[in-house]
Structure formats: C-alpha cells, structure tokens
Amino acid sequence: MLDGIKKQLEKVKTTNNVKTVTLAVAKLEQKMVGMQRTVAQQIDNSLAIKNEIKNADISNKRMIPELNQKLKEMIEEMTRIRQKQNELERKLSTRNQENEQNFLAQINGFEQQIGLYDVRIADMDQRFQVLETTSYSGVALWKINNFQRRKREAESGRALSIYSQPFYTSRYGYKMCARVYLNGDGMGKGTHVSLFFVLMKGEYDNLLPWPFRQKVTLMLLDQGLERRHLSDMFRPDPTSSSFTKPTSDMNIASGCPLFVAHNLIEGSSYVKDDVIFIRIHVDTTDLETF
Template identity: 25%
Template sequence: MASSSEHYGTNKSETSLAQESSINDSYSVPEARFECPICLAWLRDPVLTSCGHRFCRSCIYSWLEKNSACPVDNMKLNKEDVFPDNFTRREISQQRTKCPNIVRGCLEELSPLDVEAHLLVCEFRIPELPDNEKLRCSFVDVGCDDKFEDEPELQRHLEQHVQKHLTLLSKAYSTISVNRNASTSASAIAQQANFWDPPSKNDGQVVLRDDNLQELLKALYEKIVYLEQKTREQDIIIANMSEQISSYNLSMTKLHQRYCNGSYLWYFNDFKNKLNAMRENPHLMYYSPGFYTSPNGYKLCVRLNLSPKDNHYIAVLIHVMKTEHDDTLDWPFSGKLSVTLIHPAQSFRNIKETMMTRPELDAFKRPVQDLNPKGFGYTEFASLEEILDQEFVQKNQLVIKVQAQTV
C-alpha cells in the first residue's frame, strides 16, 4: 500500500477540512468489561468466546441460532466456541448497586445479578394500579394493548419495542383505503348521511317531479362533500403514519450508529458517479455518518476523497466529532484505529491498516465545532486501479470498515 504524509513525515497524516434491557435503565450502568455487547446490560451467566469477547449466555446463544459469526468482530463462531466465564461471574457478584426503588425509599445494596429477583419482592416497588388507571401505549390506536404502572416503564417499552410498533404501523398503513365507489347500498348511505330518499314507484315507473330532482341534486352534493371530507381525513392519517415510520427508521439508524461499539461499516454507495464528481472537483470530500466508540464514548466519522498528491489514489481519514457528553470524556482522544477496505467476495484481498493516535496532534483534541477540522489517516490508502481491477466495487458500492478502540 502506498501512503504519504501531509505534515508529519509519516504515512499517517493530519489534514484540513473545509435492546437496552429495562433493568439496565433502572440501575447503574456497568463498566465496559461487564457489559454484554448484545443487550447492553450487566452480563448475566457470562460466557467467553474463542475470539475473546464476553456475552450473556442467553444473548449469544440466541444470536448464534440465526448467525454464525461474532456480533463484535464478525469472526466465525458457533456454540462449541463459547465457554463459561466463572471469573467474570465472581467479579460481577462482588459489585454492588442500589435498588432502582431508591427514589421511593429502598436503601438495599445488592449484586447487579440479584436486582431482578429483588424487584419482585421489594417492599418499595410501585403498587399495581387497577387496570383502568394504567398508562396506555402511545401506539394503542394501531394495536398495541400494553399497559404500564408509571412513565419510566412506558418510556422503556417505547425504546425497546420499536420493531413491534413499526410492524403495527405498517399493518395499519396497508389497510387504510378509501372506497370511492361506495360499496354500501344507496339506502344505507342515505340513512347514514340523511341523503335524499328515492321516490315511490307507481305502476313500475319512477315519477320524478321538479321538487324530487332538487332534493336529488342536493343529496348528491352532500354525498360528494361527505366523501371529500373522509378522503381528506384518510390522507392526513396516511401522511402522519408515513412521517412516524420515517422517524422510527431514522431512530433505528441512529441506534445502530451509537451501539456499534466502535466497529462501523460504511457502505459508500453510487461509487462510480461520486468518483467522477471527485475527478471533476479534486476538492470534493465525502463523509460517513457519525458513530461512537461506545454508547457514551467518542464520536467519529470517516472521510473519503482523492489524494491531493496523486489523484490515482483514494485518501481515507478519520475525524473526531462533537457530542453532548464531551465533558465526561478524557481529551485528547487516545486509542487504536483500524481501517479496512472490504473485498465483497475474497476476504484475503482486504486492505487493512492500523494506526495509533498521536495526542499532540490537533486531530485528537476536543472539537469546538460539530466536526474537528483536522483528520488523521492515509492520504494514499489504496490505488483506484487496484480497487477497480480487483473488483472491490460491487453493485456500485464500496465497503469501508473502521474499528476504534480507546486505550
């Protein structure tokens, strides 16, 4: 791999830029080493995989029923590669946390693994309300019948059952239709909306007088107005549901970025058109969405552009982004960064480079704006000839994997 430096004389460079569990919500957040990467709660019945990661036994077994790779590093994995971690179990059992009902007077301190059992018998637990006084789910109108004792319980339900609510919204959306052909009988419609009654028959013939015609025209006009109002109401309902579905899809995307634990896949779509655009404008740069090193860790993003030194190469750099919790982080950012260009069919062709951060560089200092103007990475990460000839691009898509680990 060819690479170059813009400022510091090394191949690493700094460049300028123009299902969280309900229990985990209730008590102290575990240290990273005691947190299950799948449920993001305290490890329960902890196990260790052959690739060195810890999970709850039930979480990883459920995962492996549908997948054959580790959810953290994507290494090949099966149930035979999972072993009990008694050492971690003992460490967790020695930890102490306060009962979630401390706000109601419970002063009990216990092991995180005992919290669930304690909540069932805690004398300070929320008293069960009569069914008619419980809070209803916000999606009750589309079929969610769950009820809750208090607001925090309702909020946890909304956060943990996004997929269920999306499914209910989708079903409701698909059943909404306006029957413009009025399948009900004329007499039923007339009775519902006080429409005109048809004249009586006389010897098999309908007798229509002028006053009958006037009544008929009036009834038809009222019917048109009535149907237009119903159509408008249905259009509003459909528009609101479409907006809700879009917002939940966006929420799911943000959750994925926040809980990727520093291992992020950037699917760089429409590669050929973007490449032509960068050739026409050498200063054009593309940025990935932001992702986090941990749920409340550092926020980073990836930048791709043509090398300013040789436009036959692509440059790949990483930028530190501003977060709402920067005050709680240690600065400058210190850790190990790995960038991998993924070959879609032959993994041995993957192009991977690993670099350690350098605290003295501006790229790793606390951002004062949304995106740190300085980036760190490779100005000549891979040649375009190699990328295109070896078929790294499939379906007009290039895949870049970034792993960020703090130290």
Template identity: 25%
Template sequence: MAGGEETRKSTDSLAQESSIIDTFAPEARFECPICLAWLRDPVVTACGHRFCRGCIYSWLEREHACPVDNMKLDVEKDIFPDNFTRREISQQKARCPYIVRGCIEELSPLDVESHMIICKFRPPELPENEKLRCQFVDVGCTDKFEDEPELQRHLESEVTKHLSLLSQAYTKITISNQASTSAIAQQANFWDPPAKNEQVSTSEADEGVNALLRAMYEKIVVLEQKSREQDIIISNMSEQINSLNLSMSKMQLRHCNGCYLWYINDFKNKIKDMQKDHHLMFYSPGFYTSANGYKLCVRLNLSPRDPNYIAILIHMMKTEHDNTLEWPFSGRLSITVIHPIESYRNIKETMMTRPELEAFKRPVQDLNPRGFGYTEFVLVEDLKIQEFMRNNTLVIKVQAQPV
C-alpha cells in the same frame, strides 16, 4: 313462430334468474375451483385446496391430480372433510332475491337457487305473444323486439341514444326526492328487471333511477371520506416508521462499540464528482466507541498529492458528555476496505493514535477539522480492477479501540 317465441321466453327467464343469482356469487374462499359455485359438502385436499365433494371425486376419476396445482391425489388418502368451511358457509345468510317483490325469506347461499324455483313471489312466465323489451326500459327506451338477435342489434346500434337517456335520468335527481324504500331495496328494485306483463310508468322509472343514483352518491361520499381517513392514517404511520428507523439507526451508531461499516453507495459517480472538484469530501455518520464513549467519523476524498489515490481519514466529533472522557483520545484505529467476495483481498491498515496531534484533542467544534489517517490509502484503478465495488457500493470498515 310459436316455437321461436317459446325459445325467447325460456331464454329471457333464464337470463333474468342468472343475473339475480350472480349477485350472490361466493367469495373466493367459498368457491369451488371446478364448478365455480358455492362449495357443497366441502372437502380439502392434501395440497390444501377446497372443492365440492362431488366435483373433486368426479374429477379424480378422470385426471388423478389436483386441478389447481396438478399434485397427484389419492381419493382414499388425500381427501378430507372440511367441517370448518361447512360451518362458515352455513352461517352465511342472504335474503331471497325476490325481496323487492315481497319475499322476506333468509336463506343459506346453498339454498337460494332451489328456493327461487318454489318462491311464491317469483315473477310469472311471459305470455307467448309478449315481445322482448330493451334493457334500458327503466330510463325511457320503449322499443320491443321479436327475438334476441334483433334486441342485440338494437343494443349495438343505439349506444348514443341509451347514453343520452341515462344522462337525462341523472339530471332529474333533486334533493327533495324522498326514497320510498330502503337504499338496498331501491338498488335491488332497479337492477331487477320487472316482469314482462307488468306496466312501468315513466314517473315510477324516474323515481327508481333517482333513488338509486342518490343512494350511490351517498355511498361514494362515505367511501371518499373513509379513503381520506385511511390516507391520513397511512401518512401518520409512515412518519412514525421513518422516525423509528432514524432512531434505530442512531442507536446502532451509538452501540456499535467502535466498529462501524460505512456503505458508500453510487461510488463511481462520487469518484467522478471528486475528480471534477478536488476539494469535495464525503463524511460518514458519527459512531461511538461505546454508549457514552468517544464519537468519530470517517472522511473520504481524493489525495491532494496524487488524485489517483483515495484518502481515508478519521475525525473526532463533539458529544454532550466530552467532559466525562479523557483527552486526548488514545487508542488503536483500524481501517479496512472490504472486498465483497474474497475476504483475503481486503485492504487493511492499523495505526496507533498520537496524543500530541491536534486530531485527537477534545473537539471545540462539532467536527474536529484535523483528521488522522492515510492520504494515499489505495489506487482508484485498483478498486475497479479488483472489483471492490459490487453493485456500485464500496464498504469501509473502521474499528476504534480506546486504550
């Protein structure tokens, strides 16, 4: 029986120290991929990964390749000291895990484990006749056990009881409770199990639980406030980005020098809609022949004469500087339906304006109702057969050159 108690004592002591050390687990950039601990005497490989010097040297004696990406490595040529990371780790400071017991030492993370062994505030070893306590002792569970398997069976069978104890502890929180120590110390004191030979009263346990939960609640409130602030910032930035994108698109339309590419998305469904309603028309955004030049747009619809064809026409649009332009508009207009892969299949038509037509006179409305172009530009079926609609998008290029 003595042997069993000795095993129980050692196991419990190791578990306690392990839980404390885990709270000082390294960040990913300071963690050795081999030993999963803080980098000791860090080195960096030719493939850019960091390891403890001893870990990678031992590994390469067996494998001869990086354990992360399996790149072949030469110990003599591909391993370099990482002094920058060494300095960063040395600048990391942490208090001794036994701070709640009175130790005020500040250590490098690499020295924490060795310090814990010699720390005078380390909890004493359990007497051999001491029984194991339930891990929920701080919230009121007073059961004790002979060995680890018995404790494990208790934890598995008494889940409801432990949840009830936690709930009761939570309901005891009141605003009038005053924390006797700092929030960090309270939290550490709660999670650090007391020594087995120490007696913890119910009132002390309740006070510790209340202080911890109160500190956690305050942190949650602060985090929620920060989260809300971030949401507002992100929302404002999204609006600014959308506004900038809109401004950029308008600038592109104004400075395209009369050469505009119209990407008509979801083209097949647009054709179906126009086949159902022959009066349905689609218009491109307005574009300019120059920064302060003429403004035009493109119209797409099914031909009123033969709905098997699509019609493509160009309309003049009103601008704030029409009085500085010469009317009627005179120039060359080119319309090209772009093939997405083979440019020699492009369908292109060029025409000269006719000043006597209403379509080229100064617009009275935002959009001149009269258009000029081709009422039977191309068969819809030809567009499908010759695969003009890649990703269900048709591209029409229009060039307008005033003369």
C-alpha cells in the same frame, strides 16, 4: 334515438368515473396497508433496541421515548385517515356523478398526507439504523450502498463526502465516526478514495484523557475469496487540533487522502453488488473504562 344514444354515453361516462374513484380508493388502501406494516415493524424495532441499550449513552436513551411518541402519533393519525377512508367507501356505494369529483379530491388529499408520513417514516428508519448499528467496542463496520452513484455524485460536486454512523471506544468512551471522499480529497482528488477518522463531541468527554492518542486502523474489505484487505494505520499527533477535546460537534478529520487508488478498486472484488465495506478499528487496550 338521439336520446337513447345520449343515455348510453352518459352511462359509459358514469361507469368510467366510478372505475376511477374505485381504483383511487384501492390504491389508497394499498398504501395504508403498507404503512401499517412499516409502523408495526418500527414498533418491534423500538422495543428491541430499548432492551439492547439499557446501559447505552444518554443521547441514545433519549431517542427511544422520542421515537415511541412519534410512532404513537402516527398510529393515531393513520387511524383517523382509515376512518375517513371508510366513510368515503360508504359514500361511494350511494354515489352520483356530482360528488365523484369531490371523492377524488378527498382521496388526493389523503394521498398527500400519506406522502408526508412516508417522509417521517424514512426519517425514523434512519434513526433506528443508527441505533441498531452503534458499536461500543472501538470497531465500526461501515457498509456503503450504491457505490457507483455516490462516486458520480462526488465527481460532480453534489456530495463530496459521506459520514459513517457514530461509534464508541466503550459505552462511556470516545465518540467517533469516519468520513470518506469517494472521488478523493486534497492530494487524492480525482484519483483516489480518501478516508478519514473524525473525533466527535461525546457525553463523557470530561472523564476522558486528552489529547486522543489511540492507534487507528482504516481498512477497505475485500469481498472476494482471497480477502486481500487494504489497510492503513496511524497514531494521532497529540499537537494536532484534530485530536484535542472537541468544542463543536466534531473535530477536523484526519487520515489518509491517498487511501486507495480508483484504478485498484474499479472492477475488483472490493466492490461487489455496488457495495463497499469499510472497517475502522481504534485500539482500546490501554484505555480506562468506567
């Protein structure tokens, strides 16, 4: 009788091990399918962006083959992982108790590899977003998600400021971005959102007039029906180092430390679905284009 009970317990243990391995394989399969869809979407994005920026600046052109190469490498590696996974599934059909733990260890190893690819995909997603949102008209529309969390991070000192994506006055013009301090900077610290304009080092700076003299308008967009946008405008001080030809990646930011008070936007239609929109407009009417 004891022998019979032992056999039943062993059968239950084996069944549980089999279920564990089967669930692990199914989980891995779901991750693989999700990653394949993401990579396929990025391939489509890459082709679309390549067509859109045939005449774009050199730095963006250089990014396309680099991203394509990374996508190709990831597809090849995922194919190898898929082959290993299929091999595991074949072994699973002739499994025994001794090798089930080995299966789980191999599956855990594959999950770690997939985790690394998730990080690489996130990095490429960010690069694609930069390419897709690049403006060459002197106007940038900046969407800032997770406003409340980012504001708390600014208050705690974890992330004092955020930079926008770069934008340009033309395809061969000035390179620029915006910088926002959601908990304020300088005179606005703790009471205001501070918004600044930043000149960046560009590919065609040697062809452009310096110092930078274009009028800049900074705007917080009202997402409500009344569209009471808040804006401030300034003309660059030609004696300021913020507007000379950049010698490093970017110049010192210049703008509005008292751009908008916290109590004016909290609970208002300037923040909707935890999102704010900032618009930066650089006057390009008197600029020479190449």
